[in-house]
Amino acid sequence: MRPILMKGHERPLTYLKYNKEGDLLFSCALDRNPAVWYADNGELLGTYRGHNGAVWGCDVSRDSKLLITASADRTAKLWDVQTGSELFTFEFRSTVKSVEFSVGDKLAVIATDSFGEMSSAIHVKEIAGEPSEQCGDTVIELAQLGGRSNRAVWGPLNRTIISGGEEGVVHVWDVETKKVIYESDKETGHQKAVTSLTKSRDGSCLLTGSIDQSAKLWDIRSMRLVRTYKAEAPVNAVTLSPLLDHVVLGGGQDASHVTNDPRAGKFEAKFYHKVLGEEIGSVKGHFGPINALAFNPDGKSFASGGEDGYVRLHHLDHDYFNIAI
Numbered sequence: 001m002r003p004i005l006m007k008g009h010e011r012p013l014t015y016l017k018y019n020k021e022g023d024l025l026f027s028c029a030l031d032r033n034p035a036v037w038y039a040d041n042g043e044l045l046g047t048y049r050g051h052n053g054a055v056w057g058c059d060v061s062r063d064s065k066l067l068i069t070a071s072a073d074r075t076a077k078l079w080d081v082q083t084g085s086e087l088f089t090f091e092f093r094s095t096v097k098s099v100e101f102s103v104g105d106k107l108a109v110i111a112t113d114s115f116g117e118m119s120s121a122i123h124v125k126e127i128a129g130e131p132s133e134q135c136g137d138t139v140i141e142l143a144q145l146g147g148r149s150n151r152a153v154w155g156p157l158n159r160t161i162i163s164g165g166e167e168g169v170v171h172v173w174d175v176e177t178k179k180v181i182y183e184s185d186k187e188t189g190h191q192k193a194v195t196s197l198t199k200s201r202d203g204s205c206l207l208t209g210s211i212d213q214s215a216k217l218w219d220i221r222s223m224r225l226v227r228t229y230k231a232e233a234p235v236n237a238v239t240l241s242p243l244l245d246h247v248v249l250g251g252g253q254d255a256s257h258v259t260n261d262p263r264a265g266k267f268e269a270k271f272y273h274k275v276l277g278e279e280i281g282s283v284k285g286h287f288g289p290i291n292a293l294a295f296n297p298d299g300k301s302f303a304s305g306g307e308d309g310y311v312r313l314h315h316l317d318h319d320y321f322n323i324a325i
Contacts, residue, residue, distance in 0.1 A: 013305025243299025250290030
């Protein structure tokens with residue numbers, strides 16, 4: 001399985017996202033210019049220029065017409081995917097850490113970081129059908145509990161919002177009442193900062209990753225903990241195969257610890273069996289921690305983005321689909 005190396009960023013990668021059809025791959029990095037690639041051959045199609053700070057996350061609408069990005073320049077921007085033109089800028093008073101369109105693409109949930117005396121918050125913005133009608137009005141604003149927020153995603157049918165942050169706690173918010181209806185505890189939940197949240201393709205499961213060297217699979221409706229996957233290094237990114245019962249974790253020790261820690265340098269995407277929890281393989285190649293992972297919706301390829309500034313596109317071999325457990 002020879003990967004395609006994609007060099008379009010000058011700084012470490014932060015996030016990767018495929019569109020619904022799986023023919024486009026969007027990448028975000030610390031270099032302020034999100035990029036879009038052909039997911040088949042890794043050809044760079046273009047970049048979205050307009051941010052003045054690191055870009056921490058993105059999402060693409062179901063019809064692949066709109067891209068929304070989250071940046072350290074205290075903005076979230078809407079873009080025309082095809083032309084690369086900037087359609088609207090949502091302005092905030094602190095760093096924007098994550099963005100996600102709702103089911104139906106009529107709303108976007110946006111998580112912002114704390115700044116000074118201002119706490120982290122979760123904002124819901126309305127997305128207009130026509131760019132000319134777009135405004136920046138906030139539909140809902142939730143004050144993040146317990147420290148800084150790293151990521152927020154929609155729950156089933158847009159009725160809840162799920163968030164995770166620096167305290168290692170996963171919260172579930174009821175959109176209608178704006179109240180917390182679930183909070184993970186230290187016994188079953190993460191012990192350190194939650195770095196990533198991702199949902200299964202059918203929306204039934206939530207996978208969380210943490211620097212406590214673990215990832216956890218939750219039933220998204222009941223928030224019952226289904227499985228814990230143990231890693232040997234901090235987990236920065238997680239993804240689920242839409243085709244097989246496989247979970248992929250990526251991470252690695254920070255570069256400053258590489259010479260001091262014998263476990264350092266674990267710069268590989270590790271595959272685990274979703275049900276059994278056992279490690280079934282790994283894919284190496286990055287020259288630094290893996291910060292971003294995404295599985296193609298067809299389940300036949302996945303992409304990883306690292307501290308080394310490279311996106312690696314892996315088309316999975318025939319043998320992968322016949323792994324004996």
